[in-house]
Amino acid sequence: MTSDATRNLWRATxxxxxxxxxxxxxxxxxxxxxxxxxxxxxxxxxxxxxSADVVVLEANTIGHGGSGRxxxxxxxxxxxxxxxxxxxxxxxxxxxxxTALASAPDTVxxxxxxxxxxCEATRNGxxxxxxxxxxxxxxxxxxxxxxxxxxxxxxxxxKETARRTGSDAFLGALFDPRAGxxxxxxxxxxxxxxxxxxxxxxxxxxxxxHVTHDGSEWIVRSNENTLRAKHLLLATxxxxxxxEGQSGPQFxxxxxxxxxxxxxxxxxxxxxxxxxxxxxxTAMVMSSFRVNQEGRLxxxxxxxxxxxxxxxHARWAARKMAEVFPELSGKAFDYTxxxxxxxxxxxxxxxxxxxxxxxxxxxxxxRGIGPGTVFGKQAARALLFDEVDGMPSTxxxxxxxxxxxxxxxxxxxxxxxxxxxxxx
Ligand SMILES: Cc1cc2nc3c(=O)[nH]c(=O)nc-3n(C[C@H](O)[C@H](O)[C@H](O)COP(=O)(O)OP(=O)(O)OC[C@H]3O[C@@H](n4cnc5c(N)ncnc54)[C@H](O)[C@@H]3O)c2cc1C
Numbered sequence: 001m002t003s004d005a006t007r008n009l010w011r012a013t014x015x016x017x018x019x020x021x022x023x024x025x026x027x028x029x030x031x032x033x034x035x036x037x038x039x040x041x042x043x044x045x046x047x048x049x050x051s052a053d054v055v056v057l058e059a060n061t062i063g064h065g066g067s068g069r070x071x072x073x074x075x076x077x078x079x080x081x082x083x084x085x086x087x088x089x090x091x092x093x094x095x096x097x098x099t100a101l102a103s104a105p106d107t108v109x110x111x112x113x114x115x116x117x118x119c120e121a122t123r124n125g126x127x128x129x130x131x132x133x134x135x136x137x138x139x140x141x142x143x144x145x146x147x148x149x150x151x152x153x154x155x156x157x158x159k160e161t162a163r164r165t166g167s168d169a170f171l172g173a174l175f176d177p178r179a180g181x182x183x184x185x186x187x188x189x190x191x192x193x194x195x196x197x198x199x200x201x202x203x204x205x206x207x208x209x210h211v212t213h214d215g216s217e218w219i220v221r222s223n224e225n226t227l228r229a230k231h232l233l234l235a236t237x238x239x240x241x242x243x244e245g246q247s248g249p250q251f252x253x254x255x256x257x258x259x260x261x262x263x264x265x266x267x268x269x270x271x272x273x274x275x276x277x278x279x280x281x282t283a284m285v286m287s288s289f290r291v292n293q294e295g296r297l298x299x300x301x302x303x304x305x306x307x308x309x310x311x312x313h314a315r316w317a318a319r320k321m322a323e324v325f326p327e328l329s330g331k332a333f334d335y336t337x338x339x340x341x342x343x344x345x346x347x348x349x350x351x352x353x354x355x356x357x358x359x360x361x362x363x364x365x366x367r368g369i370g371p372g373t374v375f376g377k378q379a380a381r382a383l384l385f386d387e388v389d390g391m392p393s394t395x396x397x398x399x400x401x402x403x404x405x406x407x408x409x410x411x412x413x414x415x416x417x418x419x420x421x422x423x424x
Contacts, residue, residue: 032229040235042376065239069339100392104370117190123180135282238342316420
């Protein structure tokens with residue numbers, strides 16, 4: 001089997017190949033960030049911009065987790081529409097989260113511009129595609145809810161959807177002009193590089209192995225070194241790996257796989273998603289479609305392409321592509337990779353206190369580019385400057401628990417495998 005570096009399109013095609021050293025000495029710092037994804041890198045950038053001393057410990061390489069594996073759709077808000085968020089959190093708290101994340105694409109695209117991050121940023125919106133009459137009804141309801149918060153979204157009919165996608169497989173689409181697409185690994189690495197250029201100390205291959213608070217400061221062991229910090233952000237999310245002394249975030253795991261073709265011909269590019277919108281559909285076991293800058297079509301779906309259902313998921317992707325874009329039927333996939341999505345029971349992100357001056361943020365439930373950037377930035381400000389009101393949601397003081405998480409993870413993978421096996 002080939003390595004993730006050659007199978008993951010984002011890793012294979014990245015231009016920013018800056019490496020960072022392993023931590024090799026004892027360090028004292030204001031803020032220690034564990035995990036170098038969107039959350040940790042955004043927090044480090046904000047801290048460094050505010051002239052704080054900040055250290056990032058990444059167990060693997062920057063963007064190793066969900067941030068370097070995702071679809072690259074920079075969406076506004078969460079999967080759960082506003083009324084669902086309010087139902088879970090109440091009016092005030094629900095609107096706080098909804099409002100904070102509605103403008104998340106502005107935060108992401110402004111950062112990309114301000115820091116000059118080269119990440120194939122394309123702000124031409126996204127299309128949520130109706131796969132069936134039930135999906136169209138769902139989109140109409142999302143439109144109604146979006147209009148209540150003045151979201152500039154638009155429902156497209158089947159004809160306009162076919163024109164924009166190059167496919168007549170859909171009954172309509174919800175277009176969100178606030179959104180866009182990026183090369184997610186480049187964005188993540190760009191955030192870390194900007195943080196480093198502003199004074200952050202970034203370390204790769206440096207797992208936080210032991211994490212405790214001694215009553216006055218955080219003490220973290222990594223590569224046989226001791227790091228002491230006044231403030232700690234645990235930003236390990238769905239890729240949390242053993243921090244003895246400190247329990248990690250709790251979530252249900254969903255694997256999501258992607259399949260990228262060779263670059264399409266110029267004629268195909270002119271027909272298939274010519275505007276470059278990123279897409280996903282309304283099916284319960286959803287699919288995503290997007291094109292990257294080289295003109296590769298990237299098909300995504302729930303399921304683990306490295307697991308027992310690998311062949312089933314790969315065959316499904318080929319069938320799905322042929323069904324949606326018949327002219328690409330039979331086109332081989334050059335890249336196939338998967339990532340772990342950290343889902344919470346209510347599909348809402350969690351910001352949880354883990355001790356004095358310590359926070360963990362996780363569970364974006366498949367919507368982490370905007371939320372990770374915003375939560376990371378605001379978590380750094382909450383820790384360093386006590387600006388807790390700037391957080392998109394209230395910090396909870398008790399651990400977040402996810403009952404039966406192993407069974408629920410198994411249910412998602414088994415369900416996706418069955419649906420993919422049976423779909424024709
Ligand atoms: C396949 C897939 C598709 C997705 N598509 C989209 C999308 O299109 N749009 C969107 O908005 N969101 C999407 N998401 C969600 C999004 O990618 C995640 O929510 C986001 O990447 C989470 O960022 P993070 O920084 O919190 O965590 P991660 O990116 O997972 O980073 C956590 C980091 O912590 C490190 N780490 C773990 N343990 C330790 C330790 N002990 N010491 C040091 N470091 C440690 C890991 O190596 C990892 O790099 C997708 C996710 C996946 C998996």
